[in-house]
Amino acid sequence: MQARKKYVLLGLCACCWLLLFYWGGGVQVRLFKLLGRPRGEVVRPWPNWTDRAFLPGYAQLEELQTGPGSAESPRQRHQAWTGIYKDSRCRMETCFDFTRCRRRGRDGFRVYVYPSEKGERVSESYRKILMSIGESRYYTTDPREACLFVLGIDTLDRDQLSGQFVPNLDDRIKGYPLWNEGRNHLVFNLYSGTWPNYNEDLGFNIGQAILAKASLNTEHFRPGFDVSIPLFSKEHPQKGGERGWLVRNTVPPRRKYLLMFKGKRYLTGIGSDTRNALHHIHNGKDIVSLTTCRHGKDWEKHKDARCDHDNLEYEKFDYQELLHNSTFCLVPRGRRLGSFRFLESLQAACIPVLLSNGWELPFSDVIQWNQAVIEGDERLLLQVPSTVRAVGNEWVLALRQRTQMLWEAYFSSVDKIVLTTLEIIKDRVFSHISRNKYMWNALPGGLLVLPEYSTHLAHFPFYYLSLGVSPGQEFTAIIHAVSPLVSQSQPIMKLLQVVSKSKYCSQIIILWNSEKPPPHRSKWPPMPVPLTVTDGRRKTSSRFLPNVAIETEAVLSLDEDTVLLTSEVNFAFLVWRSFPERIVGYPPRSHFWDPVKHAWGYTSKWTNEYSIVLTGAAFYHRYYHYLFSHYLPPSLRALVDRTSNCEDILMNFLVSSVTHLPPIKVAQRKQYKELPSPQGTKMSAPWANPEHFTQRQECVNSFARWFGYMPLVHSQFRLDPLLFKDQVSVLRKKYKDLERA
């Protein structure tokens, strides 16, 4: 009995203890917390003060609105500023002479390059930079009309130990009468400082000049004044440039390796801290981080314990292979902040993970880098693996595509790097007609968006989807007339009737390019839509002049002898509305590479592919008129005018280079012109002439030379109306006419 009682008691006792611990656990924690906090630091959420309604405002309304009026006259202030804010504190307002850019109105942004002196050695990269400026549409040979000046002396490499270092720069530039303390000058630089510090010292006083420099440090960067450019090698192509390596989107987007690095490890000196730590994240499986000590002449002097092992591991992997097969690429600082690696991984669609504290990223003014790279922190190297692992698949896909977009828009050639630099400065000079950040960061990139045309996104053919709007419901037809009006039965008369019958047509413009003066108004047939006749001054390129009369987004370009049906016009227009950034039309042509002649060929044969849709019957966005006349160099337009030919091919080159996509051929019609009547040889059209055809071959080649690559893209499909040539009742078909054409 007793024993049982005792056991019961014992059980009870144990229960109590258990209970005590069960509750007490929380208690202990809480107690611990309470004691752990130093006295006086007992914190709670911000209280709801009882008298919060009676708290005073931070400022009186009067004080905010009236404020202290500035006593200082704006003009005085401006003068005072220019005295104080110069050299390292330069800003556009104080160190740049805007009046120089206004001498030619809106068109005033002109760049002058100092002529190179005799015996002057200029590095390969600098030669390319100067050439790009020389070929750009901003170049001028007259220093009096220039807004920006670029030195003829090579300033790219300012490392005193380098062979390309130019001594006595200070004295030389001071001798320039136009130098004016560097005002309105642009100085390019890739390397500054020297071993061991690699500081920002250029070795000469740039004064008030704008610095376009690679590896810029945020501390020395004058915001809104300097431009950070990427470090590029001397093999970087002048024009065109290689395309990005991303050719397809794989889902899920992960590649074989998650993160990779393969490069030098500095044993001493600046930048060695970061690179010495990189081996810590190497796991040999999905993270490959390889370093070698073997570089420079005397690496063995500083050799440490890791070197031999690392060097061995280093040889096992191939850099190019890693670049192709890695999702992320580490881009740590080298001796300087920027490295070649940055552009390499950008091109390879390997998302850069930056470890370069204080680096002002290239073109940071305009590019939203956080949507293309992962900005790491040198101090947090060990967090990098978990960070990149946590990046979601969808974001990886987006980042990767953005690397390609940026590469192709701004970095793939020296031309693009230099032009971007100039455009950024131009946007600052004419700040009220400049691109917004969206234009810079969305396809097709800022260089192809000219703010002088419009600063409104919906006026461009590229942004309809992202704005959630669709292109307008009407089009303007432009008919290019070259032959004089003699009879009422000429093809142009029939064409006018056909086009004006379209319910989407808002107006017709006849571009009169004939030798005879345009006929009187009464000679034209009455029309349900307004008809304008403008003088083309007998220049073929005037066909694509940005005509202010064009009010619709869509332009239908027609030759005078085009044969079309109204329903064909309607159908093509509806297709264009689905693809507003491309050329949509009827007559297809194709280009091909002729391996025998080592040149591009042009063919009008009906093949299974096409890459050109002639503008004799095609829809496109009116913005392309503006690009044609302002973006392309005068030399190409002159070629078109001289030969009275090829303007349509040039237009196709232009549009394909902007969109990277082929034009679209609609429906079946291929023969869009009336065949020349065999007897009427006198009236034969110029395009029947064999010389005409060889000219076009030549055109294709000279255009490809200017673009630096072949922008045309082949396509294998055409768009037909639904039910086209299907065996269903004709009554069900909307575009039954098209089958007869």
Place this chain on the structure above:
Amino acid sequence: MCASGKYSSRGPALIPRMKTKHRIYYITLFSVVLLGLIATGMFQFWPHSIESTADWGLDRRSVHDAPLIRLPVANPIPERGDLSCRMHTCFDVYRCGYNPKNRIKVYIYPLQRFVDEVGVPISSTGLSREYNDLLSAISDSEFYTDDVTRACLFVPSIDVLNQNSLRIRETAQALAMLPRWDKGMNHLLFNMLPGGPPDYNTALDVPRDRALLAGGGFSTWTYRQGYDVSIPVYSPLSADVELPERQPGPRRYFILSSQTAIHREYRAELERLKEENGEALLLLDKCSNLSQGVASARKRCYKGQVFDYPQILQESSFCVVLRGARLGQATLSDVLQAGCVPVILADSYILPFSEVLDWKRASVVIPEEKLPEMYTILKSIPHRQVEEMQRQARWFWDAYFSSMKAIGMTTLQIINDRIYPYAARTYEQWNNPPLVKWSSVNSPLFLPLIPPRSPGFTAVVLTYDRIESLFRVITEISKVPSLAKLLVVWNNQNKSPPEDSLWPKIAAPLKVVRTKENKLSNRFFPYDEIETEAVLAIDDDIIMLTSDELQFGYEYFNYLYTYKMPGDIKNWVDAHMNCEDIAMNFLVANITGKAPIKVTPRKKFKCPECTAIDGLSLDQTHMVERSECINKFASVFGTMPLKVVEHRADPVLYKDDFPEKLKSFPNIGSL
């Protein structure tokens, strides 16, 4: 208790002698148990009661109850702000650490009232209403932490919004006295009115070591890009006056100038503009002869005519915001609220939140010396753009300017984006108004890529058990040159797929995937086996595909189907065994904003042999159900993403009068 256990184990031997001892033992035992229970209860409730009484006390507390701190004259003063500070030099990231939510933790110092040695407070206003609102907003937000040891950012409760009401030296001393000050590391100060007469500096004059400054009215010389945050000057008027949003469009006046403290040179310039352009401009000024009791801050006058401010701002398309002695102007906030496009003339001014907001889409910034050209510049902006700017201006105000809470949260989000850049908000998230966010399309595959020809496509065949039909499909597909891989999704759980030897021999690798459940959605599951970008999805009852047609594959977003498709729809599809293809169309249209492309004519898509055995598509209810599907899906997506087009894609020489052998795809349409 251990003792008692020992005791009882020895018990039997002791029984005869210990009757009374037993009683004592019981009593002690029970009392111990009781005590234990009481103690537990006490412990359980005691800390709670402390906290709740504290809370209760807090709610009843007045600002004047805050502890008074006396600042000795000799207290150290922080150094002046270091202009070279950047996140990687003056900010301690280790405090923020790595956390899966990617959110910084913000700590607010408890309120203290600082006085100097003679008892004069360091600030004439003390805690202001706006600063109190700001701190409450932070403490209610997800950023807040009450644990000082885990905080990444510290916000002092010393109100420095308006420098005019501060005693600079003493305020600096008070800052330095904060327990975690540590050279200002990771501290955030909010200031809206910096500088004082006569030269009005553009950043807070209080020495503040390395503290971050969220300031209104920075110039490019004081703003440390990537470190400081430029914030708006809050306008208390917006709390008093409700301005309903107005439809964008042309308004009565073209340009309006409502500021009262404009330098006379600029006013003269504006007058001249008015003379040239007449009624389109309205130049308002202070009212000189207002009757008593009318707040002059709410009225503006032009030649004796009285206008209500800020209501009058809604009557103009453009509103001038000129710099005063300070760069930041509260007028900017009023103007945005009115949906008027601000015309900002303040050289070197860092616009509020310019790090993330694209001001070019909501305002016109004109250099001060171009004031005479203002009218021409503004006239050259197209109407549609002005309307968009008006909408954008109002949206900026709603989202980022409307209250101290909005301003505070935006500031913290910007700092958060810097510390966790890989989780930062995108341009679109910051700048697109909700309406645009809904209607716009930002496809994840935005880059136009011309896929290379080599990789080909993967065919995914979904099958249940019709082996014969399946084999015929496989043989057909295998004739296509660009077929890279064939994937058969075996949807029958009861029956195993036929043995390897029975499958037709084809050149491309063939793989059979068995599913766990008979679901139609299985077709769009992103099988790891799919290595190509293009995927052709076909049913097993289609036998009439001639091999050419397959070259024109649909690009299916399998991945999105499984992971991004709203859950409702997937369940619906699985439940009804239908419509998986329509669902896919909805998804693709919603993501890309484009219509699908129909390729070449093929209307009869079913095999004549498999009449009504178990072919799903032949079911009587099939069509009815499919229409239901469309309605259901449209309601889930919120809009009708499908687009109607009238075109389809054909090969270039399709149905042309042309020798067959020259065509790439002569078989198409032969059925």
